[in-house]
Amino acid sequence: MPPSVESPVQARIPIPVPDGVLGSGKKGSGGVQTRPVGRRRIFVQTDTGSVLGIELDRADNAQTVKKKMQAMLNVPTEQTALMFGDTVFKGDLSEVRNDSPLLLTRELQRSLSTPCIYPSSDVQVAMDGGQPFEVVGGVRCCPKMKRILKQINKAINCGVEPVAVSGGLGGAYYFRNTNGDSVAIVKPTDEEPFAPNNPKGYIGRSLGQPGLKKTVRVGETGVREVAAYLLDHENFAKVPPTALVKVAHHAFHVNGASTVRKGQEKGIQPVSKIASCQQFVHHDYDASDHGTSRFSVAAVHRIGILDIRIFNTDRHAGNILIRNNKSLDNTWSYSNVHVNESLELIPIDHGLCLPEALEDPYFEWLHWPQASVPFSEEELDYIKRLDQHKDADVLRRELPMLREVCFRMLILSTTLLKRAAAAGLCLAEIGEMMSRDGLEEASELELLCMQAKFEIETELLGGKLCCDDGYEDAAISEVSVGEDLHEQFEFEMDHEFDHKLNFMSNDYQLFPTESDCVGLDQSIFPLLPDLPAPAHDFNFSPRALHPSRIPLQIWPDASALEEDGYLGSSRKVLDGGSSLWNGRIEYWQKLIADKKSDMKSPRGARAERSPRLCAEFCPLTEEEEVLVFADNDTKTNDALQDSDLISPRAMSLRSVSFHNRKQRYLDGCEHRMPASETTGKNNANGGSPPFSLADMSEKEWILFMGHFEGLLEEALANRPERSVNHRQRLGISCQF
Numbered sequence: 261m262p263p264s265v266e267s268p269v270q271a272r273i274p275i276p277v278p279d280g281v282l283g284s285g286k287k288g289s290g291g292v293q294t295r296p297v298g299r300r301r302i303f304v305q306t307d308t309g310s311v312l313g314i315e316l317d318r319a320d321n322a323q324t325v326k327k328k329m330q331a332m333l334n335v336p337t338e339q340t341a342l343m344f345g346d347t348v349f350k351g352d353l354s355e356v357r358n359d360s361p362l363l364l365t366r367e368l369q370r371s372l373s374t375p376c377i378y379p380s381s382d383v384q385v386a387m388d389g390g391q392p393f394e395v396v397g398g399v400r401c402c403p404k405m406k407r408i409l410k411q412i413n414k415a416i417n418c419g420v421e422p423v424a425v426s427g428g429l430g431g432a433y434y435f436r437n438t439n440g441d442s443v444a445i446v447k448p449t450d451e452e453p454f455a456p457n458n459p460k461g462y463i464g465r466s467l468g469q470p471g472l473k474k475t476v477r478v479g480e481t482g483v484r485e486v487a488a489y490l491l492d493h494e495n496f497a498k499v500p501p502t503a504l505v506k507v508a509h510h511a512f513h514v515n516g517a518s519t520v521r522k523g524q525e526k527g528i529q530p531v532s533k534i535a536s537c538q539q540f541v542h543h544d545y546d547a548s549d550h551g552t553s554r555f556s557v558a559a560v561h562r563i564g565i566l567d568i569r570i571f572n573t574d575r576h577a578g579n580i581l582i583r584n585n586k587s588l589d590n591t592w593s594y595s596n597v598h599v600n601e602s603l604e605l606i607p608i609d610h611g612l613c614l615p616e617a618l619e620d621p622y623f624e625w626l627h628w629p630q631a632s633v634p635f636s637e638e639e640l641d642y643i644k645r646l647d648q649h650k651d652a653d654v655l656r657r658e659l660p661m662l663r664e665v666c667f668r669m670l671i672l673s674t675t676l677l678k679r680a681a682a683a684g685l686c687l688a689e690i691g692e693m694m695s696r697d698g699l700e701e702a703s704e705l706e707l708l709c710m711q712a713k714f715e716i717e718t719e720l721l722g723g724k725l726c727c728d729d730g731y732e733d734a735a736i737s738e739v740s741v742g743e744d745l746h747e748q749f750e751f752e753m754d755h756e757f758d759h760k761l762n763f764m765s766n767d768y769q770l771f772p773t774e775s776d777c778v779g780l781d782q783s784i785f786p787l788l789p790d791l792p793a794p795a796h797d798f799n800f801s802p803r804a805l806h807p808s809r810i811p812l813q814i815w816p817d818a819s820a821l822e823e824d825g826y827l828g829s830s831r832k833v834l835d836g837g838s839s840l841w842n843g844r845i846e847y848w849q850k851l852i853a854d855k856k857s858d859m860k861s862p863r864g865a866r867a868e869r870s871p872r873l874c875a876e877f878c879p880l881t882e883e884e885e886v887l888v889f890a891d892n893d894t895k896t897n898d899a900l901q902d903s904d905l906i907s908p909r910a911m912s913l914r915s916v917s918f919h920n921r922k923q924r925y926l927d928g929c930e931h932r933m934p935a936s937e938t939t940g941k942n943n944a945n946g947g948s949p950p951f952s953l954a955d956m957s958e959k960e961w962i963l964f965m966g967h968f969e970g971l972l973e974e975a976l977a978n979r980p981e982r983s984v985n986h987r988q989r990l991g992i993s994c995q996f
C-alpha cells in the first residue's frame with residue numbers, strides 16, 4: 261500500500277516507561293513502552309512541515325521509513341535522524357505505537373540561519389479517512405473536550421467555516437458549532453511564530469529549532485498548552501480544556517501553497533496539521549484593557565501559582581481573559597485592595613511554559629498588589645498537596661512527546677513553590693526569586709541552580725581526583741553525557757555559560773570583598789574587583805570543571821606557580837573531595853579576614869589567597885578542622901558564628917546572605933566579563949544565557965536536586981522578613 265501524504269504534523273511519541281526515580285527518569289529501553297508489534301500507521305513529518313502517513317510492517321525499520329520518505333517527498337535520507345521527543349530511532353521501530361507522529365530531521369541543526377526548505381508544492385495531500393478532528397494528546401482527562409470536538413466535526417461536515425484570529429503572532433482559528441458560535445480556538449504547531457507555515461510573516465526556522473523564546477522549540481508550543489491544562493488540577497487556575505489534535509481543514513495556512521494545494525477545489529483533500537485545541541471562552545476583555553486593582557486576590561493567586569509551577573515565560577496581560585460575571589457581583593476591600601468578585605480571570609496561551617532552560621519568566625502579576633497578599637489557607641493546602649513527581653509522570657504518560665528537560669523544569673519550579681510557600685513567602689516574592697532583575701542579571705533561582713550544579717560537579721570530580729590530569733574518569737564521562745538534541749540547543753550558549761560558571765567559581769573562591777582587604781597593599785592583590793579578565797584561552801567546559809583548575813584560570817601568572825612546584829603537591833590536598841575543598845575555601849577566607857596584617861610579601865599573600873596553596877602553607881589546627889568541616893551541622897555552624905575564631909566573612913558561603921552572594925557574583929561579572937561577552941552574544945531575547953537542566957545525567961540530576969533543595973532552604977531561612985517587602989511593594993507599584 262503506498263504511503264499517504266499528509267500535511268505537517270508535530271512529532272508524537274509512544275508512552276515512555278516512567279522509572280519512578282525522582283520523577284525524572286530516563287525513558288525505558290528505547291524510551292517507549294513495549295507494544296505488540298504488528299501493522300501500524302505512523303506519521304512522519306519533515307522539519308519543513310511535510311508529513312507522510314506510513315503503514316508500518318514488522319520488517320520496517322528507520323532506514324526503510326527514510327526510503328519511503330525519500331520516494332514520496334524527495335527528502336534526502338543522508339544525515340537525517342528519525343526521532344520523537346528525546347529519542348532517536350536508528351533501526352528497530354518495533355516499539356513505536358500506532359498513530360505515532362515521528363520527526364525526520366537533519367542531524368546537524370547547528371545554526372539558526374540554516375535555510376528553511378518548504379514543502380514542495382507538488383506534494384499530494386490525502387486524508388487518512390478519519391474525522392477532521394482527532395485527538396492525539398491530552399484528552400483522557402478531558403471529556404468536555406470530546407464533546408466540543410464532536411460539535412466541531414459536525415459543523416465542519418455541515419460546511420461551517422472556521423474564522424482566522426487576527427491577534428497574536430501565530431496562526432490561530434476559531435472553530436464554530438452548527439449555530440455559528442465559536443467553541444474552540446485551534447493553533448496549528450506549524451503556524452507558530454518562526455514555523456514554516458506561519459501566516460503572519462514570522463518564518464525562517466524549521467521545526468525543532470529554537471523558537472520565539474530560544475528555550476522553546478518551534479512547533480512545540482501546542483503540547484505545552486495541553487500540559488498547562490493537565491497540570492491545572494481541580495481547574496484551580498481555570499485553564500480552559502485543551503487537547504492536542506490532528507485536524508484537517510483547507511482554511512489552514514500553508515506558505516507557498518497554491519489554492520489547489522490548499523484543497524479549496526472539489527476533490528482535493530484539505531491539509532491536516534497537529535494543533536492545540538482549546539475551548540473558546542466567552543469573555544468581555546483581557547487584563548490589558550482593565551485596571552488590575554479590582555481583580556480578586558484569589559483569582560490572581562490561582563494564576564500565579566500555576567505560572568510558577570509551569571515556569572511561564574509569557575504571562576502578559578493579554579493572556580488573562582476577563583469575564584464579567586454579574587451573578588457574582590460582590591465588591592469588598594482587603595487592605596488597600598478593592599475587589600470585585602464578579603471579574604473572572606481565565607488564563608490562556610501557555611505555549612511558552614516549561615522552557616528547556618531557566619529563562620527569564622514573565623509574570624504580569626508580579627507587581628500587582630494582590631501578589632503581595634499572603635496565601636490563604638486554601639491556597640497553602642493546594643500547594644502542599646501538589647506532587648511534582650506525580651505531575652511529571654502524568655505528563656510523561658499523556659504527552660510523551662514533551663522533552664525530559666520539561667519534566668525537570670516542572671519538578672524544579674514546583675519544588676521552589678512548595679518550599680517557598682511553606683516558608684511564608686507570598687506570590688510576589690516567589691515570582692521575584694525566579695525573575696531576573698534586568699536583562700543581564702541572573703535570578704536568585706538561577707544562582708541557586710548554578711551553585712547546586714557547581715557543588716555537584718565539584719563533588720563528582722573531587723571524589724575522583726587522581727594521577728595524570730585526572731579528567732578522564734568515570735564521573736566526568738557521566739557528566740559529559742550529551743544527547744544530540746540537546747547539543748543543538750546548547751550549541752550557541754555553551755560558550756557564554758562556560759564563562760558564567762567560571763566567574764561564579766571565581767566569585768566563590770577568590771573574590772574577597774573590599775572590606776576583607778582594608779589596609780592591604782592593593783598591588784599585591786591582583787584578584788580584587790579590578791581583576792583583569794580571565795585568560796581567554798582558558799575556556800573549559802562546565803562538564804570538565806575540575807577543582808584544581810579553578811584557581812589557575814583566574815590566576816594571572818599561574819605558570820609561576822607551576823614552576824615553583826606548587827601545583828603537583830596541591831593536588832593531594834584535593835583528594836578528600838568536596839568537603840575538604842570547601843574547607844580550604846573557608847580556611848582561605850579566614851586567612852584573608854584574620855591575617856591581613858601578616859601578609860608581608862606579594863608572594864606570601866598570593867600563596868595564601870589560593871585555597872589549594874594555603875593548605876601547604878598553613879595547615880588547619882584541630883579546632884579549625886572541626887569547625888570548617890562542619891558544613892552541614894547547624895549547631896556547630898552557630899557555634900562557629902558566635903566564636904571569634906573565624907570572621908563572619910570567613911563563614912561558609914552557605915551562611916552568606918543570598919543577596920550578598922548574588923551581588924558579589926554580579927559585581928564579579930561586571931568587572932571581569934569583557935564587553936563582547938556581556939553584549940550581543942547572549943540569547944535571542946537578550947539577557948543572561950539560560951541555565952540548562954538538560955545536560956545532567958540521571959545521577960547528576962538527583963544529586964542536583966538534593967543540593968538545590970538544601971541551598972533553597974538556607975536561602976529562604978536567610979531572607980529578610982516578608983512583611984517589609986510586602987509593604988514596600990504595595991506602596992510603590994500600585995495606585996488605587
Ligand SMILES: Nc1ncnc2c1ncn2[C@@H]1O[C@H](COP(=O)(O)OP(=O)(O)OP(=O)(O)O)[C@@H](O)[C@H]1O
Pocket residue numbers: 425427428429430431432445500538539540541542574578579608609611
Ligand atoms: N481560549 C480562548 N477563548 C477565547 N479567545 C481566545 C482563547 N485563546 C486565545 N484567544 C484569543 O485569541 C487571541 C490570540 O491567542 P493567543 O494569545 O493564544 O495567540 P498567540 O499567537 O500565542 O498570541 P501572542 O502572540 O500574544 O502570544 C488572544 O488574544 C485572544 O483574544
